[in-house]
Amino acid sequence: MNNKRATKRALLTSVMALAMCVVMLVGTTFAWFTDTASTAVNKIQAGNLDVKLMYSTDMQTWTEATEQTKLFDDNALWEPGYTQVVYLKVVNAGNLALKYEVSTNSYDMERGKNAAGELFYIDKFLRIGTATTENAFNGRSDAIAAIAGSEKNMGKEMQISDDWAVLDPKAESKPFAVVIYMPTTVGNEANNVQSWRHPSLKGFGLVVNATQATMESDSFDNTYDEKAATVLAAESASSGTHEITQNMQANGRFGAVQAERTAQYTINADVYAVYTKDASGTTGGAMAVCADGSSKVIINGGDFRQVGVPADDPVCDLIYALGNATIEINGGTFKAVTPANTLNCKDGSNAKITVKGGSFYKYDPSNPTMGANEVVVAAGYHVVQDGDWFKVVAD
Template structure:
């Protein structure tokens, strides 16, 4: 009997223990067999297109080619006189490139010959060239041969050309990453030239200023990821221009309606009204520089519709690393499809017509009664990482067009500390237009409290309702 009771107590205790275990397991997570594979070895690297050019005047000493290199300055040309310069072109990037080498006549001063007639030196000079496609020991020997007058035929000169007719002297030579080639140029006055090129005096000697240019763009070598190496087949060369006429020619003569124009250091180019206006004249045009060049977009505009308007309908313009001389009047601007400014300094006031994007730009506005930007006819307008230096007027969002204005990471500086009575972005509407303003991470120094907002960032000066104006600041809809 005692044994039976003990057995029952043991069973009850075991049952209670099991129940307690079950209770304790309720709400816990069971472990299961699992497996996983992780990968952290991925890397995406941007491609880099980088051409480097060196030159030698004696076949042994090399120097980097830049705008200050004087390749022929010590030469006094006479019949039989020859100057040779060799170039070493290196692909220093990690993308394949194609390059062209060209010469262009910058300016020329004519002389008076022994017969008293005016003559141009360029009419009596010839040019020969010879590309060497492999930069190895043979290439080095060939460069040396180029400076040996008796043995120069060994390098295989191309047929001679007239000096001022020399445009592009190579055509789409391809360099893979790390590859080097040589290019040799000979400028000479043939021995057959006589007194027709002999100046009557030192005061009447002719001279020439000319440029030697190497330009590069992408080559169809790398795959786009789907086995297609033709995705960059339409990459265009920049055209280097030294004066207004060359810039105009680059626009009007552009192939495929695209003009990629690189302005020589220190030059000022004016955008002529109508040069790319409508129909067959419309273009996709890029002007680029190194920061020392200016493009004047107003001086050659026309007086129309209350302002100085530069009509380029149907065209798009990109300006990179330049100073842009804008206007002073209310409506002054470029009438075109789209404008893009990258790393530019913009002086004066620019009124917008169409789509416009400003990236890393500085607006230098010293006028007391004009904004830096008036959106007026702007549709999609974006400012990224820009600085506005003003006397109290920066952006006016106002006009007949429905406008989407985006301002990201911009700084607004007011030299007059709000005495103009304006916020950094003034908004108004008399035309039943609809505006959307989005601002992120703005810095405002100075400026006045905006009408109907109390904010020195933006003002709703015409009390626009929510149906016509939407304002979002740093992710928060405030109107």
């Protein structure tokens, strides 16, 4: 069946126009709580932690981000020296300690063309960084100097904070600035000559990912939440060999784990895919794993589920392959909101999902409904049903 992803990777885990949007994902089945506050699409998606994002333009007046908030200029004409700054604070409004980090979202871009006829994307020429500050910067020079120790090349779904920071219940972070600028050393390689289209960032924003901190204690110790998800941004690669062993909760629009081209992933961790809509806001996805190109994904274990899938858009693939990709499942538990979409390959592709283990909720991998020869139980294995669960075991 064709998956609802017309423009693959146009944006993520989250995140398509410079307007603040708030999505509360409460009542999930997670044992661990996570929370995400993101800017522009400024999105706040929550488990049962309560994190808020405050912003200021002058360090005097602080406002909670809402759907209408614009923190960055979506139509900025980037040129050498051009700088944008926003001041932020993360507020722990809940009664659980949390830890958080700041990343960029999966923004979209308009492509430019320089006088040499070379096509380019503007983020290649931008720098981004963060700095704590008690006062608003006096000018762009001060802003750029403040991030000298943290700045890096702009990129999608990239952590820009130094590390995870911990906030006690009802506490707030020190104010910090996010600075984006084009260095004055950039030349005509970024000088667009097209009058009808300008290179720009579309839907650029920040994601403040938060998860439980191991601080509260129960009757025994403070380790009951030590397995809370610690990876809160999508994992993506187009080459190389990668292993995922830390529990994840990430944007599922194009896959919490995205394998492309020749990349190979081995997964032995929980992967929760958060439902996220596209730029138009009309359709969404909650894929835990997506494999494309000639990539390969091996799933050895973990719990794979979907979070926040709405009643009006319930048909979301959980594990999906297209192109010439292969997915091998050796273990794990799999539960999709629409069970028929637990495992799926794109129609007309050469992709294949081979099952040698695992337990599937209301889904029998030996009798898939989406297409012939897309999902197969390997020779030497068979399915045993136990109530609503179908378990693949060796003969």
